[in-house]
Amino acid sequence: MSVTSNTQTAPAAGSRASKREGSALTRGAAVGYLSLLVLIPLAAVVWRSTEGGIEGFVRAITNPQALAALRLTFFASLAVVAINVVMGTLIAWVLVRDSFRGKGLVNSIIDLPFALPTIVAGLTLLALYGPRSPLGLNVAYTKVSVGMALLFVTLPFVVRAVQPVLMEIDRDMEEAAASLGASGFVTFRRIILPNLMPAILSGAALGFARSVGEFGSVVLITGNQPFKTQVASVYIFGQVESGNTAGAAAVSVVLLVVSLLVLFGMSLVNRRGTRHDR
Amino acid sequence: MGITARNVSKRYGDFVALDDVSVEAPTGSLTALLGPSGSGKSTLLRAIAGLERPDSGQIFISDEEKTNMPPQKREVGFVFQHYAAFKHMTVFDNVAFGLKIRKHPRGAIDKKVHELLELVQLDGFSHRYPTQLSGGQRQRMALARALAVEPEVLLLDEPFGALDARVRQELRAWLRRLHDDIHVTTILVTHDQEEAMEVADRIVLMNHGKIEQVGGPQDLYEHPANEFVMSFIGPVNRLGNTYVRPHDIEIKLSPNGTTSEATVDHLVYLGFEVRVELTLKDGQSLWAQVTREDARHLELERGKHIHVKIDRTKVFGEIVESPV
Amino acid sequence: MTASRITLRTLALGYLALLLVLPVSMVFVRTFSNGLGAVWEAVTRPEALHALWLTLLVAVIAVTANTVFGIVCALVLVRHEFRGKALLNAVLDLPLAVSPVVVGLALLIIYGRTSLVGGWLAEAGIRIVFSTPGIILATIFVSLPFVVREVVPVLREIGTEQEQAASTLGASAFQTFRLVTLPAIRSGVAYGIVLTTARAIGEFGAVSLVSGKLAGRTETLTIYVEDRFQSFDLVGCYTAAVVLAVIAVATLLLTNLTSPKEEY
Numbered sequence: 001m002s003v004t005s006n007t008q009t010a011p012a013a014g015s016r017a018s019k020r021e022g023s024a025l026t027r028g029a030a031v032g033y034l035s036l037l038v039l040i041p042l043a044a045v046v047w048r049s050t051e052g053g054i055e056g057f058v059r060a061i062t063n064p065q066a067l068a069a070l071r072l073t074f075f076a077s078l079a080v081v082a083i084n085v086v087m088g089t090l091i092a093w094v095l096v097r098d099s100f101r102g103k104g105l106v107n108s109i110i111d112l113p114f115a116l117p118t119i120v121a122g123l124t125l126l127a128l129y130g131p132r133s134p135l136g137l138n139v140a141y142t143k144v145s146v147g148m149a150l151l152f153v154t155l156p157f158v159v160r161a162v163q164p165v166l167m168e169i170d171r172d173m174e175e176a177a178a179s180l181g182a183s184g185f186v187t188f189r190r191i192i193l194p195n196l197m198p199a200i201l202s203g204a205a206l207g208f209a210r211s212v213g214e215f216g217s218v219v220l221i222t223g224n225q226p227f228k229t230q231v232a233s234v235y236i237f238g239q240v241e242s243g244n245t246a247g248a249a250a251v252s253v254v255l256l257v258v259s260l261l262v263l264f265g266m267s268l269v270n271r272r273g274t275r276h277d278r
Numbered sequence: 279m280g281i282t283a284r285n286v287s288k289r290y291g292d293f294v295a296l297d298d299v300s301v302e303a304p305t306g307s308l309t310a311l312l313g314p315s316g317s318g319k320s321t322l323l324r325a326i327a328g329l330e331r332p333d334s335g336q337i338f339i340s341d342e343e344k345t346n347m348p349p350q351k352r353e354v355g356f357v358f359q360h361y362a363a364f365k366h367m368t369v370f371d372n373v374a375f376g377l378k379i380r381k382h383p384r385g386a387i388d389k390k391v392h393e394l395l396e397l398v399q400l401d402g403f404s405h406r407y408p409t410q411l412s413g414g415q416r417q418r419m420a421l422a423r424a425l426a427v428e429p430e431v432l433l434l435d436e437p438f439g440a441l442d443a444r445v446r447q448e449l450r451a452w453l454r455r456l457h458d459d460i461h462v463t464t465i466l467v468t469h470d471q472e473e474a475m476e477v478a479d480r481i482v483l484m485n486h487g488k489i490e491q492v493g494g495p496q497d498l499y500e501h502p503a504n505e506f507v508m509s510f511i512g513p514v515n516r517l518g519n520t521y522v523r524p525h526d527i528e529i530k531l532s533p534n535g536t537t538s539e540a541t542v543d544h545l546v547y548l549g550f551e552v553r554v555e556l557t558l559k560d561g562q563s564l565w566a567q568v569t570r571e572d573a574r575h576l577e578l579e580r581g582k583h584i585h586v587k588i589d590r591t592k593v594f595g596e597i598v599e600s601p602v
Numbered sequence: 603m604t605a606s607r608i609t610l611r612t613l614a615l616g617y618l619a620l621l622l623v624l625p626v627s628m629v630f631v632r633t634f635s636n637g638l639g640a641v642w643e644a645v646t647r648p649e650a651l652h653a654l655w656l657t658l659l660v661a662v663i664a665v666t667a668n669t670v671f672g673i674v675c676a677l678v679l680v681r682h683e684f685r686g687k688a689l690l691n692a693v694l695d696l697p698l699a700v701s702p703v704v705v706g707l708a709l710l711i712i713y714g715r716t717s718l719v720g721g722w723l724a725e726a727g728i729r730i731v732f733s734t735p736g737i738i739l740a741t742i743f744v745s746l747p748f749v750v751r752e753v754v755p756v757l758r759e760i761g762t763e764q765e766q767a768a769s770t771l772g773a774s775a776f777q778t779f780r781l782v783t784l785p786a787i788r789s790g791v792a793y794g795i796v797l798t799t800a801r802a803i804g805e806f807g808a809v810s811l812v813s814g815k816l817a818g819r820t821e822t823l824t825i826y827v828e829d830r831f832q833s834f835d836l837v838g839c840y841t842a843a844v845v846l847a848v849i850a851v852a853t854l855l856l857t858n859l860t861s862p863k864e865e866y
Contacts, residue, residue, distance in 0.1 A: 023682045030675040034693055037743055041708030042696065048711050087617050094614040098607060106615065108854050112622055114797075115850040115857075117804030119824045120843045123831070124625035127632055127840075134628070152621055184606070206698075213701025215807035216824070220831060233703045233807065240707055240811055249711070252704040259699040329766055349769040356770040362763035366785045375781075376771035420767075427771060 088158025118216025161203030280463030286335030355424030672749025702807025749794030
């Protein structure tokens, strides 16, 4: 809290009495809403995935088509994350340190992937990089199109994570480094980058978690060909439409576990990152 | 009796904020709760307001027990160190807030608010927002807001702590004058002994959740109950078990039967006073406070040999009126 | 103006142009290259209008529910002390980490006609999946965290002293909430609402599974876009896409206007 009362001579703030009464009710309401709308549905997926026991589960995720989809999803997501780390940091740098006419507009555009429906995103990529491409560049129905769609939807994550940190960075450190003889690039590598790392990793993690589950932007441009351009989410969709909800649930669980592990790892990194500030 | 707290205790986990504290503030008085951080003074004030619930004890306001009442019902006016201004409301709406809650008619609210703004010298600011005011103005607004509902008592929690020195001085004097006009039973929490001495009729000095001494400013200064009180209330020198006020040390140029030898270490010029840091023959250090005329008259300078006579010392228990 | 500065700027702007700006512009170009008449016809078709109406209806309901929840949950997170706060935080992040198709699958499992709950509800004449309620539930799930996440830091920033002052002035808990807390957090709430609305309108994967995609009945605008594409009706497809893109751009404008950071 930025407004600290001087009454915090002891480790408590405000009236604890009123916090306890009434709080149980509102807390219960919040937890209830969350359980009903989030926890129970996800639990249902986990439960359905175990319908055929452990063997059923393993069979569902190791059948060739599922494996191909999972492999494509993870590798594409990793590649996309790597590109995002570089380009995202670069874009954040330009937005924070550079100045030019229209910078505000460019800054707003970064959020476009958050605002634009994924199906429309896919359509726009198809329009420019598909069969009727005015640039003569047709990557539709190839693995490249998977990467392109994922790059579109995950663009803002690293940029938005890095921007505020970059703005807050103590310029004194850079000036000290310069006065000691460090060139711009060395300063960036040894002074700035270490301070940006937690933010970059955080943005990368969020982007990765988003990317493994991405659906709407890939359905149009990739053609969804099994073993070639079918990602995990499309595979799950197909299994559901064919009535194999248990198999769909099993692959869903894999995606869920991966996302959660990545997010958990990120929260650990965040906690370590803030240690430098003390 | 304006405000009475009886046997109030409060702890937070292992930390004892208040230890069986009993305090009285007579009707119409201005009492200061004075003490260092962690002494419990704010906790006690907030318990009186109902913003904290004591673990045990009772609170009486105007002879009515209010221990179990929520703050809404206690008819207290509370002023916070950081103003707690309603940032999204104008000055007028801030001051009118309590009256609107009580559903007073519009005309009456208008009149009352303008009266109060005049009282605190903020008329003309009624359409401004708190962020457009200085710290001192915001605090005056907060005071007007608290007074608007005609509370039985006024509670101020380090009200001038966030302001700079000059504004603090001005507001202290202003508060004293205001209290002389309005006579609401007031309790002021502060860690600044000068502030307490200047503003309050009575001082309640607290430390580690307990009350050390209660009395007027003069009482606490002249007749401190223990070392803590003496050191907190005014400047003090310590020689072993004995305590001496710097202005009770007389500096002479020649010895007589009652003096001790000493050397001047350092002189600090504080405007109309001079602080003389000196070392006694036996090696102990002291500092004395003399007027600048005396310092000039005695031609004090570093290294000079002088003779000191100590008029009054205190060893807890008795007052000793003899030199060391 | 150093060479490296120009290089970086060119790289950044070039990347954004190739990935974002040009593709989106292409859709506008393609749409209007058919002439305004064709566009108007496509927009005013009954299925298209129904899809738009359904999308907005679902968005309004989802946003309202998540806003009320968001404010309550933010108050719980910031003002209360209790064990399990970390767990609550983690659960709030789940909707951002879960693939939309998994959300759709979950709802089908619970509310599908062959499930326990679904069967029982069907007997009562209530249909969740392949009907509007299912779409609403899916949309609530995916757009859940935004209001909470935006209100929490604002709530933390304003502290509790204003509320304590209000209580000493005689305001009840509800009066304090209405007159002091709510106005103080309105920037966070507004921004959260904008983000929630954008997410709700753009939802596709979960709704694809849950709605049954019945044209003129349970198609949202995003599903309509895909449906027109699969039917080789490019005019209808692009037009609907443009409508969604325009809403997205309007959302971006609103986020700039309501972002709480502007106030500091």
